[in-house]
Amino acid sequence: MTGPVSTDRASDEALAELLMRWVPQQRWFAHKSSSAHLQRLERTPLDEGGVAQLVALTVRTGLGDEATSTVYAVPLTVRHAPDEALAGALVGHLPDVDGAEAWVYDGPHDPTFTRALLSLVAAEEGAGSPAFGVHGTSADGGLPVPAGASTKVLGGEQSNTSIVVSAPQGSAEAPLIAKVFRVLSAGDNPDVVVQTALAAAGCERVPRPAGWVDGTWTDPSGATAHGHVAHLTEFLAGSQDAWRVATAAVAAGRPFSEEAGELGAATAEVHAVLARALPTEPATPERLAALADGLRARVAWACTAVPQLHEVAEAATARVDAVRHVTGAPDLQRVHGDYHLGQVLRSAERGWVLLDFEGEPLRPLAERSVPDLALRDVAGMLRSFDYAASSGAASSGAGGEGAGAWAAACCEAFLAAYAAGTGVDPREPGSAAAALLAALELDKALYEVVYEVRNRPDWAHIPLGAVRRLTSPPG
The missing domain is CATH 3.90.1200.10 (Aminoglycoside phosphotransferase (APH), C-terminal lobe)
Structure with a gap:
């Protein structure tokens, strides 16, 4: 379990304001033609230093009977100095997040976030609290999670974000792909359930699994929800x-x-x-x-x-x-x-x-x-x-x-x-x-x-x- 990071209402409000300007412009945002309003923000650190964080952002779109609420997974890294290597992934700069000046980056583009996610799966550990948190699980008989991996976000996806995870040069470990589900829905994601069942039955027509991350968050009604947040599988290089x-x-x-x-x-x-x-x-x-x-x-x-x-x-x-x-x-x-x-x-x-x-x-x-x-x-x-x-x-x-x-x-x-x-x-x-x-x-x-x-x-x-x-x- 990662250590706690001090959070306060003012930091959450500042992050929420920043994200509500940024999220509706992303390809995975599902209701681009509708006005968007913040309903709830929850966040938790995924590593000891609190650099890698996961936010569950509940957004309400539409009006009247047509209104709908959606919970989005928003991985972030929060750094107290700018990182030029991540300039293209900058979400924004805030004068005070958790007591210090902060540069906020889109998490999947920062290797620190992906390594924190992989660590949860490899160690089968959790982060956060019973109200909002995540837990990693390794697939039985599946592929190992490489340590010290390099990462790269795949382009072109509409509804999720996939990150290619490559083992260090000279390692025998297979490359993986980590898919972050951007819309959080209560229940088991079919991508995890179906592919895992096929692989367990010996079917070679699907990528071999490495593990997954499930989470707990607050659904739009205020009730506690549980479901999958991310899925790790074999990456078929050269296909x-x-x-x-x-x-x-x-x-x-x-x-x-x-x-x-x-x-x-x-x-x-x-x-x-x-x-x-x-x-x-x-x-x-x-x-x-x-x-x-x-x-x-x-x-x-x-x-x-x-x-x-x-x-x-x-x-x-x-x-x-x-x-x-x-x-x-x-x-x-x-x-x-x-x-x-x-x-x-x-x-x-x-x-x-x-x-x-x-x-x-x-x-x-x-x-x-x-x-x-x-x-x-x-x-x-x-x-x-x-x-x-x-x-x-x-x-x-x-x-x-x-x-x-x-x-x-x-x-x-x-x-x-x-x-x-x-x-x-x-x-x-x-x-x-x-x-x-x-x-x-x-x-x-x-x-x-x-x-x-x-x-x-x-x-x-x-x-x-x-x-x-x-x-x-x-x-």
Whole structure:
């Protein structure tokens, strides 16, 4: 347990004012279009000197019935002299924090913070108090945490912050990646639970675990909450992002069917292990009816958000409502939940390796942790092939017809290999799997239309084309 650091209300208020100017500008802040108001700040040191600190910042956004409160994890380092090496990570300067002038830095960019976090995991120790604190746990049989590690923050993430941890030169210890969950939610994070279960079952399709940090904080209602704060896993150095591999293939006019088939087999393997390692539930008529209700609501939401979709509303509603009448549906199980090419790495030694089992970050954690249809992951990957084809073709100036054929070949190869690995073939006309996949793929495409219209209008034609295809009569 780290030693206490004197804190006072004035220091917390000064930090809160500084963070409320800085946090809404960060990529991981979830409600950028809304006004943000501080609801609560809690903080605790993670090391003996109090340089590394963790803040739980509860922020209220929106107005009236639309208002929502979110608890963010904000790692900081608080130094009493400026550090030029951290100039790019400076959050701000304050005249008095805990009795001294302070320069406040974004913690993940400061090796001192990451080493403090790693020390908690390696020693399985805690920091803070029962009301607000954290505790590290090493994964049984997992990878060791390197001492004296160097660190580097990965760019490009939207909802979390990942830090590559490299062992000192000459060390035999494997590099790790430490993911800090920026939104704190009560309960076990699926990224920790699912990857740990897969690794414990001997599945090589996920990074090996090293450990995790769980914490206790105050939720927006004032009650005590407990959940995961960070996750440490193997870092696959030299691997390639599947999205980049696929889009490069399109741009170069190369097929991707063989790789897509291998990815289908890897996906089937992961789904099969999850069905054995974690609880499943039958797809009862009641569960399917609830799913159909949710899918109908998504159609209505999308058509309201994008009036252009009204022309397919009737066909879309009929397609998703077919789920209500499915018989013989596969059991519900734990799944990836946000599956696309960007969530997969190509390793020279291990082949396809799946990452980031958190599920859709904007969905409540409780929803992301319940068993679901494995075909939801299949639908996500089919949509990703469509996006990769269009993106790669656009970058090379290739025509849309060739991109469509490329995507269709990838989907066919993926589905064939997935069917061979699971015995569930969504290509079989009239089958339960075919009806479920059609509805789930349409649901994903409708979500994409709304997202693209709001954020990237030039991309909206990709999911719009998919919606028209998926609502057209068979053949």
